[in-house]
Amino acid sequence: MAAVSVAAEGQLLYNRYYRKPEIYPMQWKHVDLSRNKVACAPFGGPIAVIRDDSKIVQLYAESALRKLRIFNSAGVQISETVWKNPGGRLIGMSWTDDQILVFVTQDGTVYQYNIHSELIEPNLSMGKECFDHGVVECVFWGNGLVCINEAHQLFCISDFKNPKPCKLADPNLEEFPLCAAVIEPQYTMSGNVEVLLGVDDHVLLVEEDGVQQVGIGVGLLQKMVVLRNGKLLASFTHDGRLLVMSTDFSNIIFKYSCEVGLQFSSLRLCFGY
Template sequence: MAAVSVAAEWQLLYNRYYRKPEIYSMQWNVDLTRNRVACAPFGGPIAVIRDDAKIVQLFAESALRKLNIYNSAGLLLSSTRWDRPGGRLVGMAWTDDQILVCVVQDGTVHRFNIRGELLQQGNVSLGKECFEQNVVECVFWGNGMVCITEGFQLFCIPDFKNPNSCKLADPILEELPLCITVIEPQYTMSGNVEVLIGVNDYVLVVDEESVQQVGVGVGPLQKMAVTQNGKMLASFTHDVSLTSRTDSLVWNAQCATILG
């Protein structure tokens, strides 16, 4: 029986077996369904804040929201009252330098250190046009981010170390895309971020200067994820199938082309 139990812990992934042993139990008492959570890579800090996009029962807790930062074992490192202006919190992530980036509805980016302290000159604006349209979704990578607005426009901060925003080419959308992901600048031939947008049954590849339609017939895609080395794309389709595109994902000098 012991041998069967041990064998059951291993899962086949492609041609390798993996298992996930529990090293320790988390020390916190956090309902993840009621909160936004951002985990830093490589076992770094975890930021948690109550999700204001959800209707939740407050029980005995205060109506004032707090930004709590824990270590990877669930021990509280800092707790800060969230009183940032700019509307609803849309996106939150850690940069490679373990700076917590929080994007609010009007396109303001608030940056905090691991102690929950707002950095000096920590606020960055995505610009007047973004402010007027409101941000609805964000996608982050190591030290940058892309957001899409209610006006279906894309804005980007390529590097938070030099946080200047730019507007990408107009994808000419009539409604919000089904899904969105990015190919990081270090993995593109142009050296600029490329945004993959799932629209109808195809994908748009958008950069600062151009929009290209590729992969007609591969969708509708509900979710896409690019591997960390930028070479493979996983897609989750409307008919509930998960596909990993490896040999059918071809990179040329300008963009990623998804072949049918």
């Protein structure tokens, strides 16, 4: 049998070919990821799935009860429970480094579940200002969380092992940022969380003690993600360019035109390992 060229099976990106071979089929049945919120734990850990309450979806033979289901990385169900928590719309969900599943609802309530779909009490609150104005977006990292509310204020839990919410400096925004990313505390000079906000043609770096402009002239950024060691930032611009640069914005390491634009604003960026 003749060998198949990697180039024939792959897609050229910059000066490398990439391909996505199927390793094995998922074992779950009737799971439509487009209708659900999904959180995947790192390093092949469990996968959490819950119906997305921000979408109008048609129910087929399934129950009208909204369920949280947890699968292993092969799609075999580990556990499930009925979601009946108050707090409004589910804004974000993610696994911590300790494989605790964290949920944030619209009123700023933080729920935690273990891998057996058991609620870990007590629940947490991001504070009165999140309750009054409502959480719009969440950014998670290994053991922490940043929330942005409708008043464009930022609130942070830097470590779920010691969950004390704190308010970050006010960025004084008139409009909601285009995107957000987090540099984890262990990789910052100050030892505190640093939040990057895409605003107009630059980026705001927000800390607990202040706000500064960085990356001036980098362009309108639609998505950003920080490498887990805090050294690199990948971003996707409104005109379809993929940029990889240092997190101090001093050096653009990689630039690639994807020939797509704003219609791909829902693109997910991630750094692989």
